[in-house]
Amino acid sequence: MPHRDESVEIIQRELTAFARRARASAARMHPELSLVSYTLLSHLEDQRGCRATDLAAHYLLDKSTVSRQIATLERLDLVERRVDPDDQRVQVLHLTAAGRETLAQVAARRHAAFQERLADWNEDDLAGFAAQLLRYNAAHDSSGGA
Amino acid sequence: MPHRDESVEIIQRELTAFARRARASAARMHPELSLVSYTLLSHLEDQRGCRATDLAAHYLLDKSTVSRQIATLERLDLVERRVDPDDQRVQVLHLTAAGRETLAQVAARRHAAFQERLADWNEDDLAGFAAQLLRYNAAHDSSGGA
DNA sequence: CCATGTGGTTGTAGAGTACAACTTGAAGGA
DNA sequence: TCCTTCAAGTTGTACTCTACAACCACATGG
Numbered sequence: 001m002p003h004r005d006e007s008v009e010i011i012q013r014e015l016t017a018f019a020r021r022a023r024a025s026a027a028r029m030h031p032e033l034s035l036v037s038y039t040l041l042s043h044l045e046d047q048r049g050c051r052a053t054d055l056a057a058h059y060l061l062d063k064s065t066v067s068r069q070i071a072t073l074e075r076l077d078l079v080e081r082r083v084d085p086d087d088q089r090v091q092v093l094h095l096t097a098a099g100r101e102t103l104a105q106v107a108a109r110r111h112a113a114f115q116e117r118l119a120d121w122n123e124d125d126l127a128g129f130a131a132q133l134l135r136y137n138a139a140h141d142s143s144g145g146a
Numbered sequence: 147m148p149h150r151d152e153s154v155e156i157i158q159r160e161l162t163a164f165a166r167r168a169r170a171s172a173a174r175m176h177p178e179l180s181l182v183s184y185t186l187l188s189h190l191e192d193q194r195g196c197r198a199t200d201l202a203a204h205y206l207l208d209k210s211t212v213s214r215q216i217a218t219l220e221r222l223d224l225v226e227r228r229v230d231p232d233d234q235r236v237q238v239l240h241l242t243a244a245g246r247e248t249l250a251q252v253a254a255r256r257h258a259a260f261q262e263r264l265a266d267w268n269e270d271d272l273a274g275f276a277a278q279l280l281r282y283n284a285a286h287d288s289s290g291g292a
Numbered sequence: 293c294c295a296t297g298t299g300g301t302t303g304t305a306g307a308g309t310a311c312a313a314c315t316t317g318a319a320g321g322a
Numbered sequence: 323t324c325c326t327t328c329a330a331g332t333t334g335t336a337c338t339c340t341a342c343a344a345c346c347a348c349a350t351g352g
Contacts, residue, residue: 007272012260014279018161019168020185024206024340027307036308039166053330060170062310067332069308089317089330114158117282126153129278132271133160136263170309182339199299208341213301215339235299235348 029113030106038110040069041078041095041103049082049094078102175259176252184256186215187224187241187249195228195240224248 026035033041040055047054056066070093073079078099084090095103118126172181179187186201193200202212216239219225224245230236241249264272 004269004272007269007276008257008260008264010276011264011272011279012256014276014283015164016168016181016185017283018279019165020181021206022162022165023169027340034307035162035166039162051330060167061308063331064311064333065309067330071332087318087330091331110158111154114154118154118157121281123150123153125278126150126157128274129282130153130156130160132275132278133157133164135267136275137160137163173309180338197299207339209300210302210342211340213299217301233299233349237300 029109033102033106036069037073037078038103038106040066040073041099042107044079044093044095045100045103049092051090051092055093073099175255179248179252182215183219183224184249184252186212186219187245188253190225190239190241191246191249195238197236197238201239219245 023035026038030038036059039059043055043058044050052066052070053063055061055070056063059066070079070081074081077096080094080096081091082094084092121129169181172184176184182205185205189201189204190196198212198216199209201207201216202209205212216225216227220227222244223242226240226242227237228240230238267275
């Protein structure tokens with residue numbers, strides 16, 4: 001059984017290796033929806049709509065970046081804006097029907113890709129891995145960082 | 147205990163969440179060395195020198211991208227090129243002393259950050275997590291993809 | 293000695309991102 | 323009421339990362 005330091009070293013290296021490839025692989029697999037666009041659309045679906053500022057805060061992005069991303073998604077008819085009647089400054093963002101559909105297609109392909117890569121894992125291993133990732137990311141959400 | 151599909155869904159979502167933040171966080175933590183530069187330097191250290199083509203193949207990058215990255219690292223005096231006497235086309239890349247030092251500093255800070263985020267994990271959990279990440283990435287290395 | 297292949301660089305273009313300056317609307321106090 | 327201050331979002335600008343294509347230099351095998 002390896003020592004703490006070795007394990008931390010491996011976790012660091014392997015998570016980094018994954019991160020390094022994720023963007024490029026996502027671009028190759030789904031040229032029509034970048035990793036960022038995909039995550040923004042997912043967030044909109046999960047939250048059933050939210051503000052650009054919320055997206056920026058959640059994903060540690062500059063508001064100008066989000067503004068341009070949303071503009072692109074709107075041009076593609078995947079997202080629509082609805083001005084908040086209670087605060088004219090606010091635009092609540094929602095998926096369009098086309099946005100929901102595109103997201104579902106890409107999500108399905110991504111899911112299939114992960115299924116394939118995890119095909120030879122048994123149910124317990126999968127559950128354990130999922131739990132550890134949740135735990136790791138939960139710490140991040142509260143403290144920020146790597 | 148969750149079902150296969152749920153676990154795969156969670157793994158997909160959490161790994162994506164990590165990837166989404168990795169680059170930005172790395173840039174914030176180590177403005178002097180981007181995630182890509184860091185991984186290239188690490189590889190050079192592990193391999194005790196290699197060719198630009200090898201880096202491109204390993205990291206799924208275009209050779210022009212690697213060429214420019216290396217040019218930058220050379221300008222910063224972190225990397226040096228040595229023409230292979232057996233093949234004048236080949237430049238074997240090596241870390242300089244400064245490169246080794248910079249890499250060590252950034253690696254130490256990254257390691258400390260990971261240590262902190264994993265501080266409340268016990269040794270067995272760490273070892274388990276490390277093993278699962280290794281297994282996951284090993285599948286990737288052979289099949290490519292996400 | 294030429295044809296073909298490999299290692300690497302350069303030109304060009306596009307995505308993603310940040311920072312700063314600005315516009316518009318909201319909220320609160322003198 | 324009016325003015326100040328703050329929050330949401332957009333736009334101008336610049337820089338990095340990246341890919342693709344065209345190219346150069348060297349190597350290798352007929």
